[in-house]
Amino acid sequence: MNLILISDINSCYDSYNADGLVLDADFTGVSAEAYSAPIYTKNWFHLGPVQLLDGDWGEIDYLSEYWSGDASILSRPAAFTTMMRTLSRRGRRDALRTLRGTALRSELFAKDVSPQREKPYSVKETQNSAILIDSPSTNTTIKELANLLNSNCIFFPYQYAARETMWERGEDPKTTFSFTGALDEYGQVLQSISIAVPRGKDPLTGGQLGNNHYYDPAESDRVVLNTSEYTYKDEAQGLYFVDRVKQSQSEENTGTASQDVFTIRENAFDGNATTNLLSHQLNYYDGAAFIGGDLGTLGSYGLLVRSESLMVSQKEIILAYGDAIPPVFSEGNTPDWSEYPAEFLHELRDPRLGYVYYDGTGSGPHLEGYYATGDKLKYDTQTTGQPNNGLVMAKRNVYDDETTIVYDKYHLLPTSVIDPQRMVVNSLIDYRLLAPWQLTDPNENVTRTEFNALGLVTKIAVCGKIPSTGSGTTEGDDLQTPGTTFTYDFFAFMEDGDPISVRKSVREHHVNSPYISPVDEQNA
Incomplete structure (x- = not known):
């Protein structure tokens, strides 16, 4: 080309x-x-x-x-x-x-x-x-x-x-628009909108585009309004981080069938549009491990500890399930699981399945609906005896199952990851590349990688278990006979006019045992 x-x-x-x-x-x-x-x-x-x-x-x-x-x-x-x-x-x-x-x-x-x-x-x-x-x-x-x-x-x-x-x-174009609304004093976007114009509609008039027979006067534009609110730490002589999102929200604008794109934009940015909530997220920074500080408060590091996301509203639950609403969506009341088998209840770790319901009233930041928390983090800044590098030391899921991370002596790269079941993945680091060259999974199966001078992967060997006797033999591959190799050709265009390329080769070794019938086995 x-x-x-x-x-x-x-x-x-x-x-x-x-x-x-x-x-x-x-x-x-x-x-x-x-x-x-x-x-x-x-x-x-x-x-x-x-x-x-x-x-x-x-x-x-x-x-x-x-x-x-x-x-x-x-x-x-x-x-x-x-x-x-x-x-x-x-x-x-x-x-x-x-x-x-x-x-x-x-x-x-x-x-x-x-x-x-x-x-x-x-x-x-x-x-x-x-x-x-x-x-x-x-x-x-x-x-x-x-x-x-x-x-x-x-x-x-x-x-x-x-x-x-x-x-x-x-003569039947597909047109989309995007507009930027308000900016904060640091130039970050607080409002933005995306608009997809229906087929056959003139975006400038809101009416029919020429004689396009696909035009439907009742069809609204597909409009999504995104809003963000930031929290800042801007000290005259000290800390400066101003790009931390406090909360973000997405809404679908409806009732735009007869409106042109500029009217849609102005109504959305001015708060005069009819909307349906699509998403809402709250972010918590610094503070206590796995919890974070108060909403909108930043500590000395600006590290995101926890986020809450709106998963579904009660209105959407009713539209989806009608009268057969699952027990978990009980609007803050204790869910009634009595109709379910005892075996199921025994495995039920949280009657609310990790959801927290808010009615949207009062002065709190939550809107009406069911929220769920993502991964909750713990940093070295929240760990005694660790340097403050901003590294994640542990994380918990919605059920508080904890995964911990162990770093090397330089407090730079992870060498072990321990999951909630205490299963461990270990790594050995190539410090020339700042990348792992050996991984050991929880079953002590080893995978090794070899890199070239440019830091690109050239060999991958799935070694299996390596004997502790020090013999050096492996159950599977080794780097002398790897299972996967990569060959790079960066001179292809210069020499032959072909695009530069990488060729991946995978080797499979099949072991076929001779078939022994039950009769032969008895006569053996």
């Missing part, structure tokens, strides 16, 4: 030559039987500030170069336009320079003789924005360094919106 990159030089604004369009062409030389038309992609990128004829700074407009059958839909937020009006000429230049190199649009075509050859398979559109962080008028340090560093305003760029339309050279 030969990849050819072609840069298209465009003359813009009479005096500016812009390398903003890149053609990515893929041509493959194959036989007629395996032939498929070569594809090529048109990619447009933001070139940053361009000096206009009036002397101000602006942007290059590529609208005339796009495929005419799919006009640009996305625009920047009103806040960006307002900000640009308030900035100085130098500030506007810095804002546009922040967006330099970001993707604007991508169109995928095939180079063949089809009557549809001028139509794309897909169109991707991206719109980026920027937020003013600081400027010389508000920060004396920036003002003092403005001339020295040739810098001025500071901006934060982010992807505001994206669209992908799969045309497949037809």
Whole structure:
């Protein structure tokens, strides 16, 4: 496969030559039987500030170069336009320079003789924005360094919106959108939404797309709203970690059949949409081992100890089971398992099967429904006599079955893992690669691995049990005659024009004992 990159030089604004369009062409030389038309992609990128004829700074407009059958839909937020009006000429230049190199649009075509050859398979559109962080008028340090560093305003760029339309050279496209809502002061996304437009619907009007006969006016868009809340530790002289998620939530928006995508977006971000809850998760950090601190509280390490996830709501239980609701879903009451056999009850470790019900009332963070806790962790920071490296020393499942981890003398890599049944897996470490070269399972069966100079696996030997006599013989493979080998060819393209490759070979050894009939066995 030969990849050819072609840069298209465009003359813009009479005096500016812009390398903003890149053609990515893929041509493959194959036989007629395996032939498929070569594809090529048109990619447009933001070139940053361009000096206009009036002397101000602006942007290059590529609208005339796009495929005419799919006009640009996305625009920047009103806040960006307002900000640009308030900035100085130098500030506007810095804002546009922040967006330099970001993707604007991508169109995928095939180079063949089809009557549809001028139509794309897909169109991707991206719109980026920027937020003013600081400027010389508000920060004396920036003002003092403005001339020295040739810098001025500071901006934060982010992807505001994206669209992908799969045309497949037809008239019945599949279109999806994604939008970014609020950001926190550290640039992390607090709200985002994804929208899948129903077949035959015009995303700009909410009505029928042309004469598309697949259009159903009662069908809503598939809309998912994601929200996140973070907890922060930002000390002037000390700890700084600001990316810990306190809680996250996903909701399905309904009743959007007659709405365009921008109305759907605004209603979702403003809290005016009708929603169905999909998921909710709460995270607890630091604090006591296996428990964590209070929700939204960070200690000195910011280590995630425990998470609670909403598994199902009572409304969903009723929709699924009707009147035959299983005993475990008893809305906080003691489950009644009396109709079940005694053998089953004897094996029942928790009458609630690990679920905890919350009614969603009060000031607590839990919504209505049944929550379950994932793995609960214990770190070396919560273990006496251990260095504080942030390593997991133990974890417990929902029934408090504990798995422990033992590390090497450097407190770097695990050498033993002991599960709740006290079954042990041991490892020997190759410190050149920081990877295990030997594993011993709970039945004392050994697996060995050999690496090459690049750190890639070349041999795997399932040795079985190794005698303690020190004879060196094994029941199974050894590294001289391994069961699995890997051969790498990194020069294939340079020498033969073939792709680089790895070849895996597996050896099986069959032992066939002669058949002895019961009669022969008796006469033996």
